[in-house]
Amino acid sequence: MNPADLDRHYVWHPFTQMRDWNAPGHRPLVIVEGRGALLRADDGRDYLDGNSSIWTNLHGHRRPEIDQAIRDQLDRIAHSSFLGLTNDVAARLACELAEATQLRGHKVFFSDDGSTAIEAALKMVHQARIQRGEKKRKTFVSLANGYHGDTVGAMSAGHSSVFHAAYKPLLFESREVMSPACYRCPHNRAKPIRGSEARVTRQCNWECAGELTSALDALGESASALVLEPRVQGAAGMTMHPRGYLEKAAVACRERGIWLVLDEVMTGFGRTGPMFAFQDEKVAPDLLALAKGLTGGYLPVAATLASQEIFDAFLGGYEETFFHGHSYTGNALGCAAALASLKIFESDRTLQKNAVLGEKLSRLTAKFWEHPNVGDVRREGLICGIEIVADFASRRPFPLADRMGRRICEAARKHGLLTRPIGDVLVLMPPYCVTDEQLARMVDALWLGLCEVIPHA
Ligand SMILES: Cc1ncc(COP(=O)(O)O)c(C=O)c1O
Known part of the structure; x- marks a missing residue:
């Protein structure tokens, strides 16, 4: 069996509805390598690690000094x-x-x-x-x-x-x-x-x-x-x-x-x-x-x-x-x-560099405000949360069953970004080693995902 089939046969994943995971047609992404802010999957593609591997990674994958x-x-x-x-x-x-x-x-x-x-x-x-x-x-x-x-x-x-x-x-x-x-x-x-x-x-x-x-x-x-x-x-x-x-x-x-x-x-x-x-x-x-x-x-x-x-x-x-x-x-x-x-x-003078990166993250994510279904774009350091709402003026959320956050992140994956939403809050939390170009691609991928799931004029 290949790793994806082995997984589906033997593994129970955290915070995961396994009925969906094991549904016909769902093929889990198998991560095989990582370097810096990138994760390589068994489909041969490199994905941007948009939530620092569930908020853990700091300086990137395979950082020589830590290795x-x-x-x-x-x-x-x-x-x-x-x-x-x-x-x-x-x-x-x-x-x-x-x-x-x-x-x-x-x-x-x-x-x-x-x-x-x-x-x-x-x-x-x-x-x-x-x-x-x-x-x-x-x-x-x-x-x-x-x-x-x-x-x-x-x-x-x-x-x-x-x-x-x-x-x-x-x-x-x-x-x-x-x-x-x-x-x-x-x-x-x-x-x-x-x-x-x-x-x-x-x-x-x-x-x-x-x-x-x-x-x-x-x-x-x-x-x-x-x-x-x-x-x-x-x-x-x-x-x-x-x-x-x-x-x-x-x-x-x-x-x-x-x-x-x-x-x-x-x-x-x-x-x-x-x-x-x-x-x-x-x-x-x-x-x-x-x-x-x-x-x-x-x-x-x-x-x-x-x-x-x-x-x-x-x-x-x-x-x-x-x-x-x-x-x-x-x-x-x-x-x-x-x-x-x-x-x-x-x-690396990490804290000083992060301050600059954080400003860039704010500048790049400012475009999310253009979307009518974005209610709030908030950032603290290298954490950015983008809250999706059904109605901007009243801050009314989408029904839970619509699973907007999840659908948007799935769409962003096609554009090379891996991240996990919290409900309808989209999360960008890059590793500190992210390059300017990678950061811009992360934001673009999320934006494209959003616009595909909720098109706007
Ligand atoms: C603030 C906070 N406390 C505790 C935990 C639990 O940490 P762990 O998943 O490593 O047990 C988490 C996990 O996301 C967290 O965000």
């Missing part, structure tokens, strides 16, 4: 246990992460992916509260439409009806507060203006921050931690927060003794502009979850950075140990890749 770091590490050892032992690369990486985040007093707890990084953070909060004698502080607060991963704890802090509804009975309660997502905010009195991001033209009184503080006040001594994706909520539809919200939220938490858990699984490592999104607003999280880009998108390594205050709560007797961990914690190959990726930020 070499993994080979060098392989010549020494691939993996050894992190339970009762350590290894040189993981220890060095912990130090580099403390430096990069400027959270020098935090301790780094390694795990495997975004969900496990969040799961560890939630368990740390829960257990630390008990061990500090703050037993009443049980409630997690998190944003509407938030997504923090698929394990049971991470889902409990999430509020995505599509992803979480089936599992509701398994989840613990968390207090949902409104998301500062201006485009669909009920408090935003501004009419949509073509050519302007809703965040910029918004007219409101920061009701989102007001609702958060009211919720925290109502919870009083039972509020334990606020969990949020800073600046950009990815799976919510690349909803982007107005600058200032994060700081307001952090202050509200600090004043009430509530811990701030930031999920930078998607936003970390330069994706939104600064190295970490929280640095844009000069707040300091009590817990920080990192994954995806941590290894440059090569290998599954995640980290949860915990404040000294939280770490100290575990320094009692044996029974106060953090009984949590994974077999591949501190994996040496992954840590070597991560160290090499961090070095590239310096050698």
